[in-house]
Amino acid sequence: MNVTEYRNKAVFIIMIIIVVVCSIILFSKFNFQRKYIQTGLDYNGYKTVVIISLDDLSRPSESWDNAIKMLVNKKLPHTVGVITNKSDWNYIRDISDNEYTEIASHSRTHDKLSVENYDYESEIGGSKEEIFKNLGVTVVSYILPYGMWDDKVSKTLIENEYIVFRTHVNTPLVKGLYLSDHEIEMGNLWGTNDTETLNTAFDQSYKDNKIYHLRIHPAHVNWANNSYSDKHLSYISNRSDVWYVSMGDFYMYNLNFARASTSESRGSG
Numbered sequence: 001m002n003v004t005e006y007r008n009k010a011v012f013i014i015m016i017i018i019v020v021v022c023s024i025i026l027f028s029k030f031n032f033q034r035k036y037i038q039t040g041l042d043y044n045g046y047k048t049v050v051i052i053s054l055d056d057l058s059r060p061s062e063s064w065d066n067a068i069k070m071l072v073n074k075k076l077p078h079t080v081g082v083i084t085n086k087s088d089w090n091y092i093r094d095i096s097d098n099e100y101t102e103i104a105s106h107s108r109t110h111d112k113l114s115v116e117n118y119d120y121e122s123e124i125g126g127s128k129e130e131i132f133k134n135l136g137v138t139v140v141s142y143i144l145p146y147g148m149w150d151d152k153v154s155k156t157l158i159e160n161e162y163i164v165f166r167t168h169v170n171t172p173l174v175k176g177l178y179l180s181d182h183e184i185e186m187g188n189l190w191g192t193n194d195t196e197t198l199n200t201a202f203d204q205s206y207k208d209n210k211i212y213h214l215r216i217h218p219a220h221v222n223w224a225n226n227s228y229s230d231k232h233l234s235y236i237s238n239r240s241d242v243w244y245v246s247m248g249d250f251y252m253y254n255l256n257f258a259r260a261s262t263s264e265s266r267g268s269g
Ligand SMILES: [Zn+2]
Pocket: 055, 056, 106, 110, 144, 145, 146
């Protein structure tokens, strides 16, 4: 082997080593992020999290009055999904004027995703604009009508800078995080009006350190004193080791957390 051949061989081996080392570094970074994303929802030091979301706010109604009044009395933050094309904005401004209500979009028309010529931009971006125009609020949460979504919904939500959207089973973050939560609906539409069933669902989340997500269609709930809603909301409230937080605030907190961790790992490597 002459000197040139020897040098070529050495260069080749060094290049192979560089490629292998870079691959290991890249793979470990990718792996770190993936693991972080799947397990890393942070509870801000609490044992568990309570997230409450309410659907179909649009016009004045006694059930909405009662729902918000009860949640505020029990100091429970909650997220309300507004259908924006026929809303009574004065009413929505009035009932959301407290420190516990987060406004979310619940689309413009509440159309099913399966209708012909579904207008993604108008439903998702248009509803956000209407809320801003009428309430001066920049929403970050989106509640999907009928829980239906596809890749184009996801893309349109990202383009319109939403942070979280809620379906019926799991609640994915727009940026790609998924939350395996214990979710239950209270009321007669798709849920239960049995206090014991609701309380047991909360106990299970609490025991497993999982997020407890309570879904509500206020029009289908009995809001009377001492009803199941009163009893269940009292049961889950006022616990010192539970983080009561709106959907948007919870994910904003976690998004910052995820970004901080990612940049920290980039800095050290
Ligand atoms: Zn709805």
